[in-house]
Amino acid sequence: MLKYKMHKVKAICLTLSLPLILSGCNHSAIEVRDRAFVQAIGIDGEKNPSVVVSIFGNDSDEYTVYSGEGKTIFEAIADAETKQDKNLFIGHIELIALGKRNLLDDLEILLSNSRISPSCTVVYSDVNAGEIIADKNSWNLLETIKIKSKNGYISEKSVANVLDDLLGSDKAAAIPIVEIDQINMAIVGENGLKGILTETEAQGLAWLSETIKNLTLPIELENETVNLRVESAKSRVTSTIDGNKVTTTFHITLSGDVLEKNYTLEQISEPAQQTIISLCQAAVQRTVHSLNVDVLNIEKSIKVADYNYYMEHKDNWNHMLKNINFKYEVDLLK
Amino acid sequence: MKKIGYGQLFAVLLLIKIFGFVCSKSIYSIEQMAGVFISTVAQAIVVIPMLILCNSNRVNLKKDVPLGKVGLAFYVFFFVLWGAISFVKLWDVTGSISLPVKNKVFAAFLIAIVCLYASRLGLKVLARSAVIVLGLLALALAVMFIGAYSKIEILNLVKNENSESIWIYALNDFCESGELVALLVLLNFTQSNHKKGVFSYLTAKLVIIEFVSFIGIGVTGHLMQLIEFPFFEIGAYTQPFSTQRADSIYTILFAFLCVINITVQIILASVLIEEIFPKYRFNEITSIILMLIISVAINSTGMDLSLIWGGLIVLLSVIAPLIMYIRRKINAQVQNA
Numbered sequence: 001m002l003k004y005k006m007h008k009v010k011a012i013c014l015t016l017s018l019p020l021i022l023s024g025c026n027h028s029a030i031e032v033r034d035r036a037f038v039q040a041i042g043i044d045g046e047k048n049p050s051v052v053v054s055i056f057g058n059d060s061d062e063y064t065v066y067s068g069e070g071k072t073i074f075e076a077i078a079d080a081e082t083k084q085d086k087n088l089f090i091g092h093i094e095l096i097a098l099g100k101r102n103l104l105d106d107l108e109i110l111l112s113n114s115r116i117s118p119s120c121t122v123v124y125s126d127v128n129a130g131e132i133i134a135d136k137n138s139w140n141l142l143e144t145i146k147i148k149s150k151n152g153y154i155s156e157k158s159v160a161n162v163l164d165d166l167l168g169s170d171k172a173a174a175i176p177i178v179e180i181d182q183i184n185m186a187i188v189g190e191n192g193l194k195g196i197l198t199e200t201e202a203q204g205l206a207w208l209s210e211t212i213k214n215l216t217l218p219i220e221l222e223n224e225t226v227n228l229r230v231e232s233a234k235s236r237v238t239s240t241i242d243g244n245k246v247t248t249t250f251h252i253t254l255s256g257d258v259l260e261k262n263y264t265l266e267q268i269s270e271p272a273q274q275t276i277i278s279l280c281q282a283a284v285q286r287t288v289h290s291l292n293v294d295v296l297n298i299e300k301s302i303k304v305a306d307y308n309y310y311m312e313h314k315d316n317w318n319h320m321l322k323n324i325n326f327k328y329e330v331d332l333l334k
Numbered sequence: 335m336k337k338i339g340y341g342q343l344f345a346v347l348l349l350i351k352i353f354g355f356v357c358s359k360s361i362y363s364i365e366q367m368a369g370v371f372i373s374t375v376a377q378a379i380v381v382i383p384m385l386i387l388c389n390s391n392r393v394n395l396k397k398d399v400p401l402g403k404v405g406l407a408f409y410v411f412f413f414v415l416w417g418a419i420s421f422v423k424l425w426d427v428t429g430s431i432s433l434p435v436k437n438k439v440f441a442a443f444l445i446a447i448v449c450l451y452a453s454r455l456g457l458k459v460l461a462r463s464a465v466i467v468l469g470l471l472a473l474a475l476a477v478m479f480i481g482a483y484s485k486i487e488i489l490n491l492v493k494n495e496n497s498e499s500i501w502i503y504a505l506n507d508f509c510e511s512g513e514l515v516a517l518l519v520l521l522n523f524t525q526s527n528h529k530k531g532v533f534s535y536l537t538a539k540l541v542i543i544e545f546v547s548f549i550g551i552g553v554t555g556h557l558m559q560l561i562e563f564p565f566f567e568i569g570a571y572t573q574p575f576s577t578q579r580a581d582s583i584y585t586i587l588f589a590f591l592c593v594i595n596i597t598v599q600i601i602l603a604s605v606l607i608e609e610i611f612p613k614y615r616f617n618e619i620t621s622i623i624l625m626l627i628i629s630v631a632i633n634s635t636g637m638d639l640s641l642i643w644g645g646l647i648v649l650l651s652v653i654a655p656l657i658m659y660i661r662r663k664i665n666a667q668v669q670n671a
Contacts, residue, residue: 010451108560118557118571160557160571167556237489300489300555307493 036086040138042129044099051076052130054138065134090115095142096122099129100192104166107159118160123176124186126193132178145176150213152206154185165295169317172293187291195291204283207276208250208296210235219271227259228272239301241309248298249327265334273330284326292318340531342461343524345468347513347535350598353591354510355543356565357423361558362550363494369503374540376508380652381532383659388521388528400657403610410606412646414624416512417599421629424592430562446622448593453600453618457523460597467590474587477580481572486552496559509644514651519602
């Protein structure tokens, strides 16, 4: 009887304590309808940041934007929050546009404590990032970036990708740049924009960055141009060290088919390889030789090849980068 | 106390180890993976005397433990301290990963009530719960793998310039393996197949830690140097769905691991208190209150107990069982003579 009474007492205590830990009974919980989910954010201001946030609407054509200023990014977001009647939630941000600011510091702060997703897309603006978010439908902008990346015109970059590049020895990263009417690829460093790639160089970068999902590649033959429909493409980079000579090889493997029925894959294989190699050479020439940056994981491949060699020469990284020999191997699978 | 099976022993040991791993701030690196491997091999050797002691004849905690009741008090102190450190880890993690915990002490109090209740139900019930939580752990690891699969870059699997030496990681891992001390008591309440349970635990622990470390290094690359709690950050980096974040799985897992970890400490401490003071009836409540008091003291003073902690683990899981083993051998020889 006593045991039964004790069980009852325990059950009552447990039942009474449950409401204390159930979040639904927490008076400070915020209902979903009282939250405004930020879809995109633009950050400008070299000293004091100003932000423009774009809120998810009911469909892709509906969006509202609010702006804010502050001494820090989060104070600016809080300022933007006061312009409307809901709590801003940044955990589902899909697009970040960064202006002329220290990208490394900004991305580190945004990523701290997992406030935003590391796979959030990042773009750069050399003019005004907030205007991009305010003027353009950020949903459409994001979709455009994804499609252009899939088709090899640019390389879509996430917060994690850009931060990983910026933490390398040369503190530079490749990032899509949104200009007034177009989206290109840019190389940014600690001190801002280093250069904008041409269409050819950006395509070469896309091949080397493994962002291509499917595209139609025109192949110049002797008498005509045929189309190679690329269905998938993979790339990897390896380095070998022989004495003081570093050779970095880019390996690209792709599968696809010829759109023109009167040609076979074997017939266009060599011209296709040449076309892809020339695109890659343009990207390497511009990034490595002209801008002297590594956005192609060359540094990592050298570390893997010979860690001790890398550690001996890492203080002279810029010089090492300029003297690397590059090779290209393109395999076209059936 | 009812005995548990070797599968349940495996589950309990693994979950308390994974709690420590999840709460660790140590960065993942190739050197860390090698260090964990060396530490696991060392632990496999260290557990041999305990297994021999429990296989031939159960350990009589009152008689076999060196220094008798004083020795048992050391073990009680260890488990109470472990529980206190677990509360400190809870506060550390919840503060960093932005869990909605407004009042730390109240949160700890709620967890303490749950753990107290669970400890009153006994080791058998806890062990059954541990097997269920093991399923959640497997699910969390599967989600992590599915999300990480396409994001792993083999080029990231290279030596880390900011890493310590392999031996430091090996020593750190060994000195954080409090479950070796718990093993000595738990083996007494395990029915049979001790070796199976223990070596399965060591193998599974090694596989899981190396697996998560491999994913972490492969996915994060240079970003590992920015990360505070690698396990949770890797969860954020390896989202399997584009439309929904899967962080909640790791948060729920963390809560379950925390409860099981602290409950095990309460049970082990109360079992040993009973050996010292058989007539004392408030073992569990005393243990949890002491844990909370010590945790508040550690948290407010910012004490670094790593040296004391490591020393206690070596003393109670290596030296004490070795002494017990040698004493039993000598006694056996004397009796034969």
